[in-house]
Amino acid sequence: DSGVTQTPKHLITATGQRVTLRCSPRSGDLSVYWYQQSLDQGLQFLIHYYNGEERAKGNILERFSAQQFPDLHSELNLSSLELGDSALYFCASSEGRGGTDTQYFGPGTRLTVL
Amino acid sequence: AQSVSQHNHHVILSEAASLELGCNYSYGGTVNLFWYVQYPGQHLQLLLKYFSGDPLVKGIKGFEAEFIKSKFSFNLRKPSVQWSDTAEYFCAVILNTGFQKLVFGTGTRLLVSP
Numbered sequence: 384d385s386g387v388t389q390t391p392k393h394l395i396t397a398t399g400q401r402v403t404l405r406c407s408p409r410s411g412d413l414s415v416y417w418y419q420q421s422l423d424q425g426l427q428f429l430i431h432y433y434n435g436e437e438r439a440k441g442n443i444l445e446r447f448s449a450q451q452f453p454d455l456h457s458e459l460n461l462s463s464l465e466l467g468d469s470a471l472y473f474c475a476s477s478e479g480r481g482g483t484d485t486q487y488f489g490p491g492t493r494l495t496v497l
Numbered sequence: 498a499q500s501v502s503q504h505n506h507h508v509i510l511s512e513a514a515s516l517e518l519g520c521n522y523s524y525g526g527t528v529n530l531f532w533y534v535q536y537p538g539q540h541l542q543l544l545l546k547y548f549s550g551d552p553l554v555k556g557i558k559g560f561e562a563e564f565i566k567s568k569f570s571f572n573l574r575k576p577s578v579q580w581s582d583t584a585e586y587f588c589a590v591i592l593n594t595g596f597q598k599l600v601f602g603t604g605t606r607l608l609v610s611p
Binding site: 385387416418425426427428431439441473475483485486487488489490491 | 529531533539540541542543546548587589598599600601602603604
């Protein structure tokens with residue numbers, strides 16, 4: 384157990400819908416990262432927040448957005464869902480803001496869009 | 498564009514065989530290198546990491562990796578694999594060390610037969 388929690392574990396929804404994925408970092412970690420893992424794209428970095436502020440963006444679609452709240456948990460919002468958004472979404476956390484920190488991954492949320 | 502290549506997508510070994518998984522990256526600057534493992538149905542776990550110093554890094558569960566700067570490589574090794582090593586292995590690189598944007602390879606699925 385990495386100490387990073389994600390809810391829900393599984394999510395099944397229809398195209399066009401909107402969902403919210405939640406992540407709670409390890410105690411004391413200030414950074415939260417979101418990744419998407421799909422069969423065709425592999426593991427892709429989406430976005431990084433440090434202490435409530437966005438630090439870096441990766442291959443995140445405009446239909447997707449995220450935020451980190453004062454209690455440091457983070458939510459990833461996916462809207463206007465398409466079949467291709469079906470994937471495993473991982474959250475990771477680390478202690479600092481970058482550089483040499485190790486990222487600890489949560490168990491993931493498996494999203495299925497029908 | 499910066500990338501991480503893992504040469505073997507699938508590897509099948511018998512127990513007690515030696516393992517070497519290749520990883521190459523294309524980035525000319527300073528890098529931090531990682532190997533993560535994903536056991537079936539579980540989240541990503543850190544096996545080992547290299548930031549600086551001795552290029553031969555020892556990780557958990559008997560794994561080690563060698564950073565060869567001239568070859569842009571960070572190959573993972575284990576002298577004798579066990580059935581419990583069956584998993585998917587990901588090499589990852591942090592680019593732009595000011596931001597923890599992990600770039601992952603495509604992964605190598607290892608199957609160890611008893």
